[in-house]
Amino acid sequence: MKEFRRLTIAVPAVVLVVCLVAIYLTQGSMANLPFLRGTGRTGTRGSVDGLVDQRPWQTIEALAPLATSAEEKRLARDAERLADHEVDQAFAQALRQASVGTHNLTGEALALQQKVAMLQGMVKSDQAKVDSLTAAAKGVNPPGTDDLDIAKAQLQLDNDELADANEDLARASGDNRGQIQQELTAREATMKKFDEQADNGAPTAIQSAKRHGTLAGRVSAWFDQRTRIGLIEQAQAEADADVAALTAQHGETEKQLSAAGSANQAQGDGQGRVARLAQMHTLAQIHGILDDRIATQKQLSAVYGRWLDQVKLQHKIVVHLMLQSVAWIAFLGLCGALVAAGANKLLDRLTIDRRSLHTLRTVTNLGIQLLMLLLILLVIFGAPSQIPTILGLMTAGLTVVFQDFILAFFGWFVLMGKNGIRVGDWVEINGVGGEVVEVGLFRTSLLETGNWTDKGHPTGRRVTFINNFAVTGQYFNFTTSGQWMWDEISVNIPSGPDTYRTIEAIHTAVEKETANDTKQAEEEWKKAAKQNVLSSFTAKPSVDMRPSAAGVDVLVRYVTHASERFEMRNRIYQSVINLLHGPEAEGGATVSDGVKS
Known part of the structure; x- marks a missing residue:
């Protein structure tokens, strides 16, 4: 028993010392924390895969809602700005690259181009006719409305035919500018909706960490941060991979520019040189866009790096707070063990019978353990939000379920009082008489001897009663001061x-x-x-x-x-x-x- 008591004191003491040392070693994470407030914005991930790579925006769009502190949200906002610019430049590059290969058409593509040119002339003529009839309708002698309606219907038919011809020409020539333009239009609509969303304020890193005031909340935040660190590292790796890919494209574009320049110098004037100059101009624009995209991706990677450092800093803060909670638990366990040891020392000095002393020691240790357990649970889970309701329901349930045991517990205090019973007394409980051999915390035992009209000889039976008879019933103690x-x-x-x-x-x-x-x-x-x-x-x-x-x-x-x-x-x-x-x-x-x- 003494070894167990020493162990209950030694283990919490060792844990407390280790936690205090660890708290001291991690205290630098609190000093380096910037106490700034910021705002972040989040959007809905609605982009779809298409001809233009929109992964930079899709990545930050998924990561931004995970930011919890003001510092993280500020970095997420910077990443959103850079990713938005990167995707815009990707669309500009895609449109210019699509126009590079559309100058020299042959075969079916050339025939479709001629058809498109013819339809464009017809649409222009139809539109002029509609405008003329519309103006005449406002004059003194307006023409019939049937002529205007027929002209509008013809314009609509020619427009539909022109749209179909453009689609056929795009397929035949490999021109993706129309589809790219559709994707750009959809993205602009999405970004307009995104920009209309209101920014929400967020607490700083220390405030965000301290919102989890319990050990359970801090452990949950620790796991969330581990997940966020992995996602940010993955996003940074994607940005670095995009830098490498764009650098390779940049080199290929430089080679194309050099080859186009050499070909332009080798050939003389003419219609072909004009086309080559236009192509060189487009390649130069693509070259500039690639420079901008590479710089943007590098900046985006740097932002992800700073965000990763911020989350790791908050990770250290949460670890620091977790160690504080564990230290509190160890401190409470140590206090409980010391208080129990002191109470047992005081009880050993009391001059009462052995069984009563054992019962009193049991009650004292049980009370101390329950109190320490309650305090430790408060450190781990915190106080419930609806304490009165929870306490009321718990009290009602415990009263119904443990009614007899509760009455027996309070009955023990009655029996231990001045007018109670002691071991060796002759008593009668529920019609059973005998000598008291044990008065426990919940039960009292008698050695049955019959009633007082008998000779007082024991029957050999041990009768046990739950102590609620002292509260709800009655008992007779025939042992007075002189018996x-x-x-x-x-x-x-x-x-x-x-x-x-x-x-x-x-x-x-x-x-x-x-x-x-x-x-x-x-x-x-x-x-x-x-x-x-x-x-x-x-x-x-x-x-x-x-x-x-x-x-x-x-x-x-x-x-x-x-x-x-x-x-x-x-x-x-x-x-x-x-x-x-x-x-x-x-x-x-x-x-x-x-x-x-």
């Missing part, structure tokens, strides 16, 4: 002229034998009542007479010590027998005994 009890004897006296004189002589003899016990019993009873309310009560012997066929039955009751009952009865027998068989005694008298509480 007094009423005993009685019965004498049959034949009828005769001296019957009443004989009865009076018996009464006098009994009073003489029990005079000392009578006086002591009355004094102790009055003292137990704490005031003189028993002045009308007497402990003197009483005589009851009942006529019978053989004469008169005389019942004499008197007070005596329970331990001296049989000795006192023998002395009274001797006195009565001497009185009945004396010179003046009448014959035929019989004597019997009995006992009353």
Whole structure:
């Protein structure tokens, strides 16, 4: 037992020391924290895969909602700005690259181009006719409305045919500018909706970490940060990979520019040179866009790096706070062990019986352990948000389920009180009499001896009662300060002229034998009542007479010590027998005994 007590003190003490050292080693993370407030914005991920690579925006769009502190949201906003610019440049580059290969058309593509040019002329002519009829309709002599409607219908048909021809030309020539333009239009609509969303303020890193004031919340934040670190590292790796890919494209574009410049110098003037100059101009624009995209991706990678450093810093802060919580738990465990040890030392000095001391020690240790457990749970999970409701429901449920045990627990305090019972007392509980052999925290055990009219011999049965009888029922303790009890004897006296004189002589003899016990019993009873309310009560012997066929039955009751009952009865027998068989005694008298509480 002593080894266990030492262990309960040593283990929390070691954990506390280790946590204090770790807290000291990680305290630098708190000093480096910038106390700034910022805002971040989040959007809905609605982009779809297409001809233009929009992964930079899609990545930050997914990561931005994960930012928890003001510092993280500020970095997420910078990453959003850079990713937005990068995707815009990607669209500009895609449009220019799509126009590079559309100058020299042959075969079906050339025929479709001529058809498109013809349809464009027809659409232009139809539009001019519609405008002319519309203006004439506002004049003095307007033409019929049928001519205007027919002109509008013809314009609509020619526009539809031109759209179909453009699509056919794009497929035949490999020109993706139309699809790229559609993707750009969809992106602009998405970004407009994104920019309209209001920015929300966020707490700083220290405020964000301290919102989790419990150990459970800090552990959850620790795992969330681990997940966020992995996602940010992946996003940074993608940005670095894009830098490498764009650098390769940049080199290829430089080669194309160099080759186009050499070809332009080798050939003379003409229509082909104009086309080559236009191509070189487009390649130069693509070259500039690639330079911008490479710089943007590098900046985006740097922003992800700073964001990663910020999350790692917050990770250290959460670890620091977790160590504080563990240190509190170790401190509470150490305090509980020390308080329990001190309480046991104090209880060992008490001069009470061994079983009562064991029960009291059990209750004390249980109370200390429950209190420490409650405090530790508060450190781990915090206080419930609806404490009154929870406490009310818990109290009602525990009262219903453990009603008997609760009453038994409080009944133990009643039995331990001044008017309770002790080991060795003679008591009667629920009609069962016996000697008390154990008074536990919840149960009381008796060695059954029958009732007080019997000889007091044990039956050999051990009877156990739950202690709620002390609160909801009743019990009788026959062990007073002097252990007094009423005993009685019965004498049959034949009828005769001296019957009443004989009865009076018996009464006098009994009073003489029990005079000392009578006086002591009355004094102790009055003292137990704490005031003189028993002045009308007497402990003197009483005589009851009942006529019978053989004469008169005389019942004499008197007070005596329970331990001296049989000795006192023998002395009274001797006195009565001497009185009945004396010179003046009448014959035929019989004597019997009995006992009353």
